[in-house]
Amino acid sequence: MTTISSRDFNQDVGRAKRLARQEPVFITDRGRPSHVLMSFEAFRQISGQTENIVDLLAMPDNEIDLDAPPADAGWDRTEAMDDGEN
Template sequence: MTITTLTSREFNQDTSRAKKAAKKGPVFITDRGRPAHVLLSIEEYQRLKNKGRSIVDMLAMPPGTEDVELEIPPRRDLARSADFD
């Protein structure tokens, strides 16, 4: 995968170059020196989109761990005052 970086001006002046570069990897388009946009091929975009998971999926316990029990013992020690000497 090749990563290409173009300024906004370069992108506006030569979009065909950007499209060709997007076939090889992401094209970062900068605005005032900072990345502002990313151009991807439709295939890469769809691959990334289909890879995404919902927040529910991300927070769910992995398969096979449903029966794991976690016991957290209560804390018995009390807070102590700070000694600043």
Template sequence: MSLQMWRACSNLPTLSHPGGVAMTITTLSSRELNQDVARAKNGPVFITDRGKPAHVLLSIEEYRRLTGKRRNLVEALSMPGIADIEMEIPRSREFPRPAAFE
């Protein structure tokens, strides 16, 4: 997520989730985090360092939900913000192996 997108989301009380579920967003400084880690139960907690986002704290359930689901290529390429990612894929110089018909 780019910093510009983060700033846009930080002004909103909720963040729209790919599954259609809205989550509450909490923004904390590292000092505030030490006082109240339980806020991650309500949604992602953005931890700032000198006013800039540095980390995100998630509940273990949310982390497992996000990392447990595998996406296919079509789902991955249709994710919001994917157009902002610059990626150059080098052309393969290898020739495909001939098909073995037996």
């Protein structure tokens, strides 16, 4: 268990973040624990969260066509084939 004072945390946040990759870091205020810093992966594990559609859409490799026609416009296969050839 790593413990750092709030003053040390404020002076070197990067160090605290590096420590939190290994294990939760307890941050004290006037000698008493006040906060816990942990990696997002550790938080997801203890909270039971799994990937959801928002996480998947936020991934940098996903591209979304915002100019897509409305859902009720139908789909023309010949038009879709023409678009793919250009």
